[in-house]
Amino acid sequence: MGLPEPAGPLLLSLTAIPVSYVVNSMSAASDPLFIAGLGVLVLLSLLVVLYYFVQGxxxxxxxxxxxxxxxxxxxxxxxxxxxxxxxxxxxMEFYMKEGEPYLRTAHGLLICLWDGTVHYLLYLIMLAAIANGKNYRAVGLFWLGSIFMSMLVFLPGNVIGKYGTEVRPAFILNVPYLLLPVWAGMRIFREKHTFTNIPAEKVEVAHTVDIFQRPIDIALILYLLGAIVFTVFRGLLVLDCPSDTCFTYIYQYEPYLRDPVAYPKVQMLVYMFYLLPFLCVSIYALLVPGCSWMLDWTIVYAGAVAQAQFAHMGSSIYHRTPYTYRIPRETWWEFMVLNIVFTLGMQLLAYRCVRNPAYFLKETKQTEEDGKKKN
Structure with missing residues (x-):
């Protein structure tokens, strides 16, 4: 049997349709413990089937x-x-009733939509890359940021939000989404970069270019400064900032931040404690050459922000969100423009790093290689 092609996992993934239909018709599917156990059994069975079909x-x-x-x-x-x-x-009626009822929230459904479309596409791309022996580091890093951000908000939000009393045994099915991405991330970070062959001369020249000669980087720094202010401001909002400005904004522009489901509050705190430090050090990296860590972490954070903003913006206008917490029509455009700029800015930062990485490469590594060639 040849190396597994992406068509194999694609067909296997589509078996989710008949499997869910059959399980939904089972009378035992109303027992929370049965649902959790069945979920574990299905995942293990998939692993066995995969292992069997790739033995050759x-x-x-x-x-x-x-x-x-x-x-x-x-x-x-x-x-x-x-x-x-x-x-x-x-x-999946059985699962929504006795498995994870909090998935019926706007946030829960939108992360399901993101996982069923964006993550699904990323999985197929990475499976195709593995089948063809190609590098998938960039795609993997984007997925890594996205999946971690999803879990960092979803899991705590389930426990501390208004659905905290409805956490069932099926909650443990989320554990693989925490543990396996950690292992996957360690392997993805060990993958080789695709730009290690950039000549030392190009790196040296890039390091000598002043910030005022790099208008794109100036624009990105301005974006980062704005994103820092926006992140701190929304973090203070969910921490019950008492100022008139905070009161006006949260009621007229983002009332979703007050939704008792807790997902938006957790999201803003995750931004403040995990995204904010990166925004700050990114400004440093755009001013000081040789910060090679930017080449990986900008992609991770681009994936994280893309997923988070999709869920947050979508939930703010979704019909599953109570009307009083949705974005008012009068400020709809202001909210959308502000959040779209916040989202796209991180994607453009990652694209800039990947498209022209010479400025971020360490000059010493390149010169050592040149020295070996000369000797």
Missing amino acids: NPPQDPLFYVFAIFSFTSVIDLIIYLEEDGYLSGF
């Missing part, structure tokens, strides 16, 4: 199994979204 020529990268199983759960999440929004019926 197993994949060189063990993350093949992780991405293949996660692609199956992505289809499950897409089914949840489609069913809860009325496009399907009779597939």
Whole structure:
């Protein structure tokens, strides 16, 4: 048997459709413990099936199994979204009642939609790369940031929000989404960069270019300064800032921050404690050459911000959010423009680093290679 092609995991992921339909028709599917146990059994069965079918020529990268199983759960999440929004019926009703009822919130459904579309596409791209022996570092880093951000907000929000009393045994099915990405991240970071062959002369020249000769970097610094202010401000809002400015903004521009589901509050705190430091050091990296860590971490944070903003912006206008917490029509455009700029700025920062990485490479490594060539 040849190296696993992405068509194999694709077909396996689509078995989520008949599996969910059959389980939904089982009478035992009303027992929370049964649902949790069945979920574990299904995941283990998928692993066994994958292992069996690749025995002839197993994949060189063990993350093949992780991405293949996660692609199956992505289809499950897409089914949840489609069913809860009325496009399907009779597939995941059992799970929404006795498994994870908090997925019926606007935030829960939108992370299901993101997982069933964006994450699903990323899994297929990475599986295709593994099958063809190609590098998938950039895609993997984007996925890593996205999946971690999703879990950092979703799990605490489930426990401390208004659905905290409805946490069922199926909650443990989220554990693989925390542990496996940690292992996957360690492997992805060890992948080789695609720009290690940049000549030392180009790196030296890039290091000598002054910030005033780099208008794009100046624009990115201005964006980062604005993003820092915006991040701190919204963090103070969810910490009950008593000023008139905070009161006006939270009631007229982002009332969703007051939603008792707690996801928006957790999201703003995650921004303040995890995104804010990176925004600050990114300004330093744009001013001081040789900060090679930017080449990886900008992609991670781009994925994190993309996922977070999709869920936050979407929940702010989604019909599942109570009307009093949705964005008022009068300030709809201001909210959208501000948040879109906040989202796209991080994507452009990552694109700038990947597109022209010479400024961020360490000059010493390149000169050592040149010295060896001369000798």
